[in-house]
Amino acid sequence: MTTKVKKAEIISLNNINKSYNDMRILQDISLFVEYGEFVSIIGPSGSGKSTLFNIITGLTDADSGDQKISTNIGYMQQKDLLLPWKTVMDNICLPLQIKGVSTKEARQIVKQYLDMTGLRGYENKYPNQLSGGMRQRASFLRTFLTSQDTMLLDEPFGALDSITKSKMQKWLLEIKEKLNITILFITHDIEEAIFLSDRIYVLGAKPGIIKSEISLDFHKEEKTMRLVSNELLETKNEILKLL
Numbered sequence: 001m002t003t004k005v006k007k008a009e010i011i012s013l014n015n016i017n018k019s020y021n022d023m024r025i026l027q028d029i030s031l032f033v034e035y036g037e038f039v040s041i042i043g044p045s046g047s048g049k050s051t052l053f054n055i056i057t058g059l060t061d062a063d064s065g066d067q068k069i070s071t072n073i074g075y076m077q078q079k080d081l082l083l084p085w086k087t088v089m090d091n092i093c094l095p096l097q098i099k100g101v102s103t104k105e106a107r108q109i110v111k112q113y114l115d116m117t118g119l120r121g122y123e124n125k126y127p128n129q130l131s132g133g134m135r136q137r138a139s140f141l142r143t144f145l146t147s148q149d150t151m152l153l154d155e156p157f158g159a160l161d162s163i164t165k166s167k168m169q170k171w172l173l174e175i176k177e178k179l180n181i182t183i184l185f186i187t188h189d190i191e192e193a194i195f196l197s198d199r200i201y202v203l204g205a206k207p208g209i210i211k212s213e214i215s216l217d218f219h220k221e222e223k224t225m226r227l228v229s230n231e232l233l234e235t236k237n238e239i240l241k242l243l
């Protein structure tokens with residue numbers, strides 16, 4: 001028997017509750033994320049997933065409960081929020097400039113990541129000249145430069161066609177290793193969650209409660225194998241029954 005060695009918990013929520021206008025949105029949410037993990041949250045529309053991210057990042061206060069965050073967080077929201085009048089390079093430089101880094105230095109920093117993220121050759125284009133996948137890469141790199149530790153990604157591939165989505169999922173796993181980051185990820189797509197994650201929290205709606213925590217131990221090293229395995233169907237059915 002193998003026992004899992006627990007790594008450092010860098011995000012830990014205990015019994016978080018949140019209501020809007022007397023409507024309970026999140027109820028007794030307890031979850032954790034360990035350093036280096038890829039954790040997904042899957043749940044129906046309106047189950048409070050984005051609200052949970054807003055609470056973790058401090059954009060919204062919980063009504064009750066405890067949270068311990070011991071990591072720097074970059075938050076990539078559902079909309080890519082790239083400024084249409086700025087080039088890709090200038091969009092990505094923004095968070096660094098806001099931190100006080102000079103334009104010249106910010107550009108030098110961004111240049112180091114262009115090859116790794118597949119953005120080389122696109123840096124002088126404007127967001128409306130990019131495909132959906134490229135926009136998400138630019139948005140990802142901009143978010144990464146705000147934190148460099150932990151990324152909260154709210155349905156980053158929700159609007160992409162299935163071929164681009166599949167490429168971007170593989171890209172994300174590669175880039176996660178290269179950048180040595182932790183990811184907390186929201187998705188509606190069960191196969192996407194199974195492919196990408198080390199663990200999944202399944203959220204129920206009205207109110208948003210955690211119905212299950214699923215560890216994905218199969219094909220941990222070679223995640224593409226998951227998509228053709230028997231375990232995929234079993235796990236997919238398990239999640240479908242919960243939703």
Ligand SMILES: Nc1ncnc2c1ncn2[C@@H]1O[C@H](COP(=O)(O)OP(=O)(O)OP(=O)(O)O)[C@@H](O)[C@H]1O
Pocket residue numbers: 020021025043044045046047048049050051052
């Ligand atoms: N600032 C707010 N004021 C009032 N109600 C809000 C506010 N933010 C969110 N809500 C409500 O809280 C509920 C949960 O919203 P939230 O966006 O967190 O869900 P979600 O699971 O992320 O949904 P989706 O998957 O559709 O993005 C919804 O009913 C939403 O209308």
